[in-house]
Amino acid sequence: MSTNVFSQVETLLELVERPSRYINHEWGASALDPNADYRACMMYPDTYEVGQANQGLAILYSILNAQEGVSCERAYTPWIDMADCMRALDIPLYGLESGDALKDFDLIGIQYPHEMAVTNILESLDLAQIPLFSKERSLDDPLIIAGGPSVLNPEPIADFFDCVLIGESEEQIIKFVDAHRKALAEGLSREDMLFALSQVPGVYVPQFYAELPKEEQSRAIYAPIKEGVPEKVKRQIVTGFKNTDPLASHIVPYAATVHDRVAIEILRGCSRGCRFCQAGMAYRPVRERTADQIVSAVLEGLKKTGYDEVSLTSLSTTDHSQIEEILTRLNKRLAITGVRISLPSQRMDSFGVEMAALVSGSKKGGLTFAPEAGSQRLRNVINKNITEEDIEKSIEGAFKAGWRRIKLYFMIGLPSETDDDLRAIGELAQRAYEIARDNCEPSQRSAIQITCSAAIFVPKSHTPYQWFGQVHPDEIKRRIEVLKESMPQKGVRLNYHASDTSYLEAVLARGDRSLAQLIYEVWKRGARFDAWTEQAQEKLWFETAEELGFNLLELACKSYGYKDPLPWAHIDSLVLNNYLEMEDLRSKMSQITEDCTFGLCTYCGVCTRTNADIDLAGDRLVE
Amino acid sequence: MLNNQIGFKLRVRYQKISRLRYLSHLEVLRAIERSIRRAELPFALTQGFSPHMKIAYSAALPLGAESLDEYFDVNLTDFVDTKEALKRLQDNSPENLYPLDAKYIDPKSDSLTKALTISEYEISLSSPQLSPEHIQLALDEILNRNYIEFDKKGKIKKLELQTRLYKKPQLTTIDTGKYQLNLITRALDSGSLRPDILIDALAREIEIAAPDVELCTRAIKFKDLGLDLRFDRFRVFESVLIKRTAQYIEEVTGEIKRGI
Numbered sequence: 001m002s003t004n005v006f007s008q009v010e011t012l013l014e015l016v017e018r019p020s021r022y023i024n025h026e027w028g029a030s031a032l033d034p035n036a037d038y039r040a041c042m043m044y045p046d047t048y049e050v051g052q053a054n055q056g057l058a059i060l061y062s063i064l065n066a067q068e069g070v071s072c073e074r075a076y077t078p079w080i081d082m083a084d085c086m087r088a089l090d091i092p093l094y095g096l097e098s099g100d101a102l103k104d105f106d107l108i109g110i111q112y113p114h115e116m117a118v119t120n121i122l123e124s125l126d127l128a129q130i131p132l133f134s135k136e137r138s139l140d141d142p143l144i145i146a147g148g149p150s151v152l153n154p155e156p157i158a159d160f161f162d163c164v165l166i167g168e169s170e171e172q173i174i175k176f177v178d179a180h181r182k183a184l185a186e187g188l189s190r191e192d193m194l195f196a197l198s199q200v201p202g203v204y205v206p207q208f209y210a211e212l213p214k215e216e217q218s219r220a221i222y223a224p225i226k227e228g229v230p231e232k233v234k235r236q237i238v239t240g241f242k243n244t245d246p247l248a249s250h251i252v253p254y255a256a257t258v259h260d261r262v263a264i265e266i267l268r269g270c271s272r273g274c275r276f277c278q279a280g281m282a283y284r285p286v287r288e289r290t291a292d293q294i295v296s297a298v299l300e301g302l303k304k305t306g307y308d309e310v311s312l313t314s315l316s317t318t319d320h321s322q323i324e325e326i327l328t329r330l331n332k333r334l335a336i337t338g339v340r341i342s343l344p345s346q347r348m349d350s351f352g353v354e355m356a357a358l359v360s361g362s363k364k365g366g367l368t369f370a371p372e373a374g375s376q377r378l379r380n381v382i383n384k385n386i387t388e389e390d391i392e393k394s395i396e397g398a399f400k401a402g403w404r405r406i407k408l409y410f411m412i413g414l415p416s417e418t419d420d421d422l423r424a425i426g427e428l429a430q431r432a433y434e435i436a437r438d439n440c441e442p443s444q445r446s447a448i449q450i451t452c453s454a455a456i457f458v459p460k461s462h463t464p465y466q467w468f469g470q471v472h473p474d475e476i477k478r479r480i481e482v483l484k485e486s487m488p489q490k491g492v493r494l495n496y497h498a499s500d501t502s503y504l505e506a507v508l509a510r511g512d513r514s515l516a517q518l519i520y521e522v523w524k525r526g527a528r529f530d531a532w533t534e535q536a537q538e539k540l541w542f543e544t545a546e547e548l549g550f551n552l553l554e555l556a557c558k559s560y561g562y563k564d565p566l567p568w569a570h571i572d573s574l575v576l577n578n579y580l581e582m583e584d585l586r587s588k589m590s591q592i593t594e595d596c597t598f599g600l601c602t603y604c605g606v607c608t609r610t611n612a613d614i615d616l617a618g619d620r621l622v623e
Numbered sequence: 624m625l626n627n628q629i630g631f632k633l634r635v636r637y638q639k640i641s642r643l644r645y646l647s648h649l650e651v652l653r654a655i656e657r658s659i660r661r662a663e664l665p666f667a668l669t670q671g672f673s674p675h676m677k678i679a680y681s682a683a684l685p686l687g688a689e690s691l692d693e694y695f696d697v698n699l700t701d702f703v704d705t706k707e708a709l710k711r712l713q714d715n716s717p718e719n720l721y722p723l724d725a726k727y728i729d730p731k732s733d734s735l736t737k738a739l740t741i742s743e744y745e746i747s748l749s750s751p752q753l754s755p756e757h758i759q760l761a762l763d764e765i766l767n768r769n770y771i772e773f774d775k776k777g778k779i780k781k782l783e784l785q786t787r788l789y790k791k792p793q794l795t796t797i798d799t800g801k802y803q804l805n806l807i808t809r810a811l812d813s814g815s816l817r818p819d820i821l822i823d824a825l826a827r828e829i830e831i832a833a834p835d836v837e838l839c840t841r842a843i844k845f846k847d848l849g850l851d852l853r854f855d856r857f858r859v860f861e862s863v864l865i866k867r868t869a870q871y872i873e874e875v876t877g878e879i880k881r882g883i
């Protein structure tokens with residue numbers, strides 16, 4: 001029987017910040033199937049405001065609730081004030097919908113959205129009073145599974161999870177839950193059940209894999225220790241993306257969430273091929289919904305929710321082959337309703353600015369661009385296919401159209417970066433300022449705001465830069481000085497984050513299974529909400545690591561050779577390793593690689609190795 | 624443009640109860656605007672760079688308070704029959720934030736915050752260790768002094784009471800350890816007497832007047848565990864439930880009438 005804890009939680013609601021995080025009963029939240037015999041919960045390891053906005057979990061929540069006999073709830077990490085109270089009063093973490101303790105559920109799916117969420121995963125499991133390590137759990141505990149963008153290198157968190165779902169889970173989760181229910185009904189032992197689950201495509205069961213002896217590690221570090229489990233776990237791709245429901249969620253939160261609007265995923269994948277970008281490799285091939293489907297989903301979403309804003313989401317929204325048609329039609333339909341349309345990012349060319357202008361109406365807030373690197377040379381190296389002319393044209397276009405505030409994103413510490421490349425950022429900023437001045441009225445010049453934002457590059461698994469060691473912090477410090485000096489005297493502001501978090505991120509992004517021990521220890525000493533700048537405890541991480549014998553800087557800055565075994569080699573992102581190698585070589589020669597949705601197939605392997613294919617709603621034309 | 628016309632002003636009375644009493648004022652405003660959009664009422668928009676709904680609300684409730692008598696005024700560009708408008712709103716509202724009544728009012732009439740200056744509250748207090756005398760004495764002490772002092776973001780503020788009290792507050796014993804305080808306040812431009820401020824002051828007064836009365840169980844637990852109790856009232860009261868039962872317009876004659 002399950003224990004309902006909501007009445008206990010209620011005694012705390014007046015004592016914590018933002019109680020609406022904990023009360024559920026939002027408009028559009030699913031009514032649970034009272035006859036369900038299988039109870040699942042999708043959990044996001046951060047606050048309600050961050051997690052509720054996550055589209056991936058929202059999709060799985062809807063899919064599971066539509067299954068006969070299955071009910072699915074939501075859970076988030078309680079903020080520290082609530083967590084402390086719950087822990088002190090022995091109140092376990094609960095499913096938001098029912099208020100029942102999570103430890104009585106059958107399945108808890110936890111999103112691994114980014115590396116800095118690791119301590120919150122442990123914090124949430126611990127608050128739920130569920131054993132943290134997979135090997136400590138029994139059939140009495142819920143099955144704990146992970147999914148999401150960062151599981152492409154699951155090893156640092158592998159010890160905490162019973163199963164890891166690799167790739168897009170819309171179809172996979174149904175097969176997985178079916179197999180789990182069958183195993184429960186048949187009364188299988190935990191080991192047999194996990195084996196049955198390992199047979200579902202794309203399911204990685206960490207305890208059936210172990211580190212190979214050093215001399216046997218030719219390509220991979222981890223290999224099966226149980227007969228019948230796949231040697232390599234393949235990333236799953238939804239076959240009929242177009243046929244999936246575009247309106248992932250119609251829950252209308254009371255608390256202001258980070259993306260508080262209707263979100264319609266208009267296309268999936270991006271093959272522009274930026275060499276630093278994991279998402280650009282890991283969500284191929286590109287698949288678009290049709291304009292008709294998108295327009296009607298937007299209208300339906302607005303009507304169901306009452307939101308006054310809609311976001312057309314994807315990795316590269318303005319690349320949609322029918323984007324102009326979509327925006328024009330939406331503008332027409334939404335005139336005089338006060339509804340805003342937002343695009344998550346701007347493509348840095350004149351078309352990108354035209355599309356931004358199409359939805360901005362008369363309100364021109366800020367416009368954000370990501371040239372990523374200052375010089376053309378370095379942009380070619382990273383395959384950011386935008387030219388000097390594109391950059392100038394888009395800044396000119398932005399100021400001509402009436403924007404006065406722009407933000408430019410850069411990365412520092414990219415492979416092959418020289419001081420000249422850094423100085424090129426300053427020169428670009430200077431040019432941006434001049435273009436801005438020349439393209440607005442003299443009386444408007446004081447309103448010009450140009451911000452350059454520089455982040456430290458973090459190499460990720462399954463990208464052409466997976467072998468590249470991060471640049472040492474001392475050297476980064478020097479480079480930041482070069483960058484600072486290169487900045488124009490006036491008109492431009494520089495933001496940079498020189499925090500140690502990017503090194504932790506790098507360690508976890510390319511780390512191996514031994515890190516579980518460190519994550520556990522750091523969490524035990526009080527680390528949580530590491531992704532929140534004011535909560536982050538980098539010092540604690542570094543001190544604990546030293547005590548346990550990890551050299552974090554060495555791990556972050558370590559470079560691999562192409563022949564070296566990698567900790568994530570047993571996870572197959574479907575992009576060929578040879579392709580990544582070739583991309584890295586082309587990078588070293590500053591050679592660009594075309595986007596296969598605009599040009600020809602470049603043989604990354606995704607389409608050739610599966611039955612997936614690029615699926616566009618129309619032709620993508622090069623300007 | 625439609626937006627320039629005076630149009631129609633619909634006044635809606637609603638309740639905020641049960642779990643949704645934990646919503647902040649801002650969260651309530653957002654939730655109501657979304658209900659209106661879902662109901663597809665022909666709401667008017669403001670002009671300018673970022674048009675938004677022309678809507679106004681009665682004064683904010685303290686966090687955690689229930690109310691049976693909240694209001695909003697929304698401008699409509701077209702006339703919709705009152706019953707029909709109310710039904711559409713009800714169909715699109717959660718039951719704990721639910722429209723009860725609607726009526727068209729003169730578009731030029733006073734705004735809600737200006738009009739509804741009198742608020743009636745029913746406050747349920749529970750505290751097994753306090754006797755009725757403890758509370759009554761502390762209350763009288765505060766009323767005789769005729770002001771309360773409280774901390775507003777680090778600044779000490781002083782609030783005069785008599786002009787802010789429409790009537791003398793009444794304390795009733797409901798059951799052992801269970802009390803009810805009936806309060807009718809008058810909002811002034813120079814600041815209003817929020818019931819939670821009064822209860823916090825009352826709690827502090829009780830602690831001074833009866834220093835040997837024990838803290839309530841939750842407070843003891845929190846103190847042992849080093850947790851923050853956040854508000855003074857929870858040191859002496861096990862639970863405090865503030866409910867606004869009615870809001871009134873005060874006529875020049877001194878008479879009061881409801882918002883709808």
Ligand code: SF4
Nearest residue numbers: 596601602603604607
């Ligand atoms: S296989 Fe070819 S067409 Fe398919 S995503 Fe890779 S490069 Fe593009």
